[in-house]
Amino acid sequence: MASDTSEAASSTPDLKLQFAPFSSALEAGFWHQLTQKKLNDYRLDESPKCIKGYYYNGDPLGLPTRLTLEFSAFEVDGATPVRCCPAFGTLYNTNTLDAFKTTDKKALLDKEAKEIWDAIKSGAALKDPSVLCRFILLTFADLKKYHFYYWFCFPALGFSEGIKLLRQPSVLEQVFSAKQISAMQQAYDDLCASRGTTAVPYFLMKYADDAVEMAPLSDWDAFFKDAKKVTVGVYDPCTLSQHPGWPLRNLLLLLSHRWGSKLDVVEVLCFRDRTLQGSRSIQHSLIFQIKLPEPPPASACPKSVGWEKNPKGAMGPRMVNLSECMDPKRLAESSVDLNLKLMRWRLVPSLDLEKVVNTKCLLLGAGTLGCNVARTLMGWGVRHITFVDNAKISYSNPVRQPLYEFEDCLGGGKSKALAAVERLAKIFPGVNAQGHNMSIPMPGHPVSFSQATLSQAQRDVEQLEKLISEHDVVFLLMDTRESRWLPTVIAASKRKLVINAALGFDTFVVMRHGLKNSPAGQSVAAGPDSSSSCSSASSSSSTPAGSALSAQGSSLFSNIPGHKLGCYFCNDVVAPGDSTRDRTLDQQCTVSRPGLAMIAGALAVEIMVSVLQHSEGGYAVASSSDDRMNEPPTSLGLVPHQIRGFLSRFDNVLPASLAFDKCTACSPIVLEHYEKEGFNFLSKVFNSSHSFLEDLTGLTLLHQETQAAEIWDMSDDESI
Template identity: 40%
Template sequence: NGTLYNANTIEEFNNYDKKSILRNVGLETIYNKIVNQEWLKNPNELTHFLLLTFADLKQHAFHYWFAFPSLSLSDMEIKYEKSELLNEEIQLKLQNELLTFKSNHSKEEHGFYLIIENENSYQIKSLSEFENVINGNEKYYLGFSDPSALNEYPSMILRNYLLASYLTFKKDLFNVIAFRQDQSLLLKNVKITTSIENIENIQELKDKISVIGWEKNTKNKLGPRFTNMGSTMDPIKLAESSVTLNLQLMKWRMFPTLNLDKLGKTKCLLIGSGTLGCHVARNLMAWGIFNITFVDRTRVSFSNPVRQPLYEYEDCLNGGKDKASCAAEHLRRIYPNVNVQSHSLDIPMPGHFITDRQKTLESYKKLHDLIEEHDVIYLLTDTRESRWLPSLIGIRKKKIIINAALGFESYLVMRYGVYGDNSNDNNNNDSTNENNDEFKEMTSKRLGCYFCNDVVAPVNSTKDRTLDQQCTVTRPGVSAIAGSLAVELLVSLTHHPEYKYASAYNPTSQNNDGHVESDLGVVPHQIRGSISNYQTNLLYGSSYNQCTCCSPIVLQNYAKDDFNFLERCFNDSKYLEELTGLKQLHEQTLKLLQDFDYSSEEE
């Protein structure tokens, strides 16, 4: 039995008069039961508890403080001659007698007993039979069920039991048996002493009763306890503990070196929130990567929801929602604790003439800052030229860049190489200048970028094209395959000992000297596949020293002139070809072809 005080506010809980409440409960419940001798019929009243609570239902947090009122007369002392554990023979006899007693008496009488010893046999009686037992000639013990975990010391329950026996039986010396699950404890010659001489009128002793019993908290100080039940009651907390269950099982059963902490801290920037962006985001979350930022400038259209799994019909109404913010909103619905951000941003592109220099500069700075803040950059846009500036900034910042592109029935997933290695990696990625030949020295060692296979500069691919020519037309299953592979490539790279500097698996090399597999297998440079023949090929390609994006001359000019260099690239579609020598290469090739034609005619 117990008394519960439940506060409606934390202030009410803190302002309770704890001392007064404890005394009132101790006197009104335990002491009054002793006075009118009701405790003999229901001795469990001696264990009456007090509980103060406050429940913060919004936060699923609970403040509580238990007290187990322990009564004592002024200057009362309890001493005993010695304590010892009962031997197995006596323990077995008492246990058998206890089972017999419990089967013949109501539950109210359980827990406290009178035990009679007669010629090495024992009999357990109810406390209500105390007059016959105590006034008889047989040896008796006070018995009680003791929850104490200390071998030599009984629990505080004994204090109330002895006080009640002292005041009711008018005796001050007892032998006590504390029943325990293993070995019971015998306390011999327990003596109660007090300066109060007359205990005949129990009612008059009420003012001389003191009550203690507040429980200590986890800091071993008198004070309330606190528990947060959010993990078992708050659905968001439940989701948080369950969302990575598959990964935890994977780590336990299949992949012991799975680095969930590293994945959880990885920040991914998704440039493009369309078909590829939706699939990449979902797969990132499945791998426990919850730091995701969307960048897009378009709105959700009616053709999107059936192909792009983060959008719904309602998102298309009234002109359509902003794609980036809508994708972020739907990720939060899937998992509320995802750390997702969104930015509507026009990415400046080569071949797209600048009409508002200030606006373009602001867009560039915003993109630059976003790339700098993230660890991984995903290029998932529709056009080739929209990937050029993020590629250039990401290469300069030594970020992991993963590019995914779609054809009608084919796909490409590739990672960019990163200049340098772990030994010279640092946070000061802007230290390169026009006098530093670091880029030139490392070009031959680095994996190529998306533009390394091009012999022309990126241009405005939407110019002079009809609407159907501007749209990406692809078989529906291709984007899901490419999006999944783009994330799997990142996870494999994350578990490689060289991380972003990892060499690539080269299928044309017989021994792949220098290539080290990650814990998940090979880490390729490019994955090209087609669902027309259901084949996947792993390709390898070094960077091209005349690349319009990652060649030393481009990176050096970008490091030197920053936005002024970019502005010229945006306004003049042929500038990058002139800078990298591609224009001269075209002229030389054309001249060779012309010479070849003349030679053929002469023959």
């Protein structure tokens, strides 16, 4: 809290208006940009420079009234963050610490105050009200030590006497009805839209029982022509429940000077627009009834205040030591973290960012899906990403796979896994990325042609087991169905969360595998009819076919816990085999609409993040399409089992299906044999026909029983 001397001396402070001063908030990016400007542009030039900051009126209760400067402060004509008001200022960057200390601060304040006063007298402040909220920033940058000295000033012109409150301030719901509050919010949004912005710093308002109108300050005469009551609004960054923020001070002086002879009492709306956990509210806005003092004489500029106090509460500058974080790589890390923290500060306070950032992700496949998943993971701040792929970059890849460029295709093409790691490091040096150029043994692809081949397959299996053990989440992003079998088995055995994404031409499926919570051999599967809850997978591509059946089946099961959810293979009644043999080129490749991989890749990461935010993690109950209108289980929303998308209809459904007790990948019998026999069991799967797994899991018997039942039904039909 702060006010000028005349206000503080009031005999009845509770009836005198006091203002919360701005608190400067300078991000590391601002100092980095100032360093570059000093070295490349300003050099020894100490002339004043125009810069821009912004303030926000939706901060939670208890935060200071912040004016923020970031890396974009030097782009005066650049965009302002959404729902923030720009504040323009003057930078005085000195060449020496002595010059910083001896600069005439009073002269700087008086100069800026006079410009504000001249704008008030001339009417320029009505046309451009942002002049009422200007600032000064005096700096010295010690670029050898990366010590930055600075002092902010927020000029405010004062009255010769205090500003009297006619009554205690009120929150909106004490003065307005719910209908009026809703109309007020809509009127402000309409005013912003008409001005081509998302925040208007000052405005006029009048209201009736069922309507609210707003207009810019410049429309005063026409807007209040027949009005008996005058209400002005200010976009208020203050979070205190009894006091307005600093931007109101110069507005009141403008009102007193322009209309003081006609205006005795004015109603002020301190407009505060918070969004917490996705819900918007302006009900904490304040209403003040103010008696304006006599306007100061126009001949002399009123006295002004505004230099910011230091952290000790005394009048003096501040210093920040950025010697440890001015390295560009460290700056990039802080910037990535800041973007995520803003989500938590403003929208999702309960978001556990550390859990996301510290998650180790294994991406099996570095193609179209793998590239898009990796980029989205980095957007969430994930630092540990590992790629596995045995392909090389071809000329058709760069336009669809955003981690590769044309040069990567030359000379036969770079390894995808290794090139992806290089590109991630260029995008964000703080990432801990690794790449493994290796094959994943698959059912239907024999490995016993020679001892060398068998030994290599065993080494690949051991490496894959090691990688899955070392990571928290496994993404299955390969081209073929059978390549997903081995990592599904290993991850199920090791109780690792698996996120699967697969594409068709204009359809996709993204799903999390059920997370086993009991020892192998103890079935956690549901009833035998769980196999019919979703469709079977297509043999010509990696996306399940018959998605419409899945959509219909989504309502068959509800409230399925994570340990009873099915995996990618639980929908099938045949074992995986060689899906590329005797196939044409279009059947061997996944031919998809170009935007499909970006959508599916992003949703795969978002499912992972939602699972991590749930208190039960991978064991969370699956959300279905029927839950879209219910209270979400996490701060980010639903935690589905599957997302099946139909790009031709621009539609998604959220089916949930039970684990299949005869699944060829995650059923108890398969996990038991894998854990007891290891590679010997796996080699049988690789070298045998698909009937081996079908015999083992009971699918063969199921087929025979189904055929017998069909023959019996036909016999009945013939007898009829």
